[in-house]
Amino acid sequence: MHSRTLALAAASGAALLAAAALPATASPATHDADVRAPGAGEPVEGTVTAVQLLAKVKGCVQVSAGKYRKDAGGAATVPVCGKNGAVFWKADMDIDCDGQVTGKCNRKSDPWFLPDTAFHQSNGKPLNSEKLPHIVVPAPSRIWRYPASGVKGGGVVAVIHKDKVRYGVVGDTGPSRIIGEASYGMARSLGINPHPVSGGVASGVTYILFTDSKVKPIESHSAAVKLGDSLARRFLREN
Numbered sequence: 001m002h003s004r005t006l007a008l009a010a011a012s013g014a015a016l017l018a019a020a021a022l023p024a025t026a027s028p029a030t031h032d033a034d035v036r037a038p039g040a041g042e043p044v045e046g047t048v049t050a051v052q053l054l055a056k057v058k059g060c061v062q063v064s065a066g067k068y069r070k071d072a073g074g075a076a077t078v079p080v081c082g083k084n085g086a087v088f089w090k091a092d093m094d095i096d097c098d099g100q101v102t103g104k105c106n107r108k109s110d111p112w113f114l115p116d117t118a119f120h121q122s123n124g125k126p127l128n129s130e131k132l133p134h135i136v137v138p139a140p141s142r143i144w145r146y147p148a149s150g151v152k153g154g155g156v157v158a159v160i161h162k163d164k165v166r167y168g169v170v171g172d173t174g175p176s177r178i179i180g181e182a183s184y185g186m187a188r189s190l191g192i193n194p195h196p197v198s199g200g201v202a203s204g205v206t207y208i209l210f211t212d213s214k215v216k217p218i219e220s221h222s223a224a225v226k227l228g229d230s231l232a233r234r235f236l237r238e239n
């Protein structure tokens with residue numbers, strides 16, 4: 001399940017800052033410590049349920065030119081699909097522990113660890129993948145160029161696994177031909193094993209990225225939840 005066994009085609013992730021600085025959809029700023037998502041058994045974030053969101057992403061109008069692999073060496077089966085106000089895909093979840101060195105994310109726990117993320121906190125530091133719920137988008141390629149779809153670093157995402165919906169941000173970029181990766185913090189909040197080597201899940205994860213959105217500051221999880229819930233409700237109305 002570990003796309004990162006391609007031993008760092010994901011390094012291109014931290015290097016490829018193709019994020020277009022488009023106008024932000026502002027949310028209230030809070031402090032750097034405001035990053036922790038609820039645990040698997042804690043209350044649902046926001047007011048929109050997994051059932052409601054999944055009902056809107058049953059079909060696929062493909063916006064990517066091709067399809068992605070879930071893991072290195074696998075078949076390319078995952079398209080990026082478009083809806084009003086969002087793009088989405090359905091894949092696995094590998095664990096991104098890159099960024100700040102923490103007790104759970106470091107070179108000892110993660111042999112592919114990189115001390116950087118493609119997008120940075122408001123103070124210039126890499127993101128804290130242990131605490132901050134975020135996802136990884138594929139580096140731009142002929143398959144799909146995420147900025148052309150209105151996706152940017154700090155954009156709001158809803159990630160669904162089983163009956164849980166968790167909000168986060170676009171926080172990093174990864175291999176250009178592989179899709180399905182999120183931070184330790186995102187996995188933990190969804191009840192998925194977050195260990196960077198033994199964790200993740202092989203299928204059953206839906207990623208919804210709300211286009212032309214941005215959380216400020218990127219490290220504020222409460223701002224991501226507030227904006228994400230608002231955009232999720234709009235998504236239900238418009239699709």
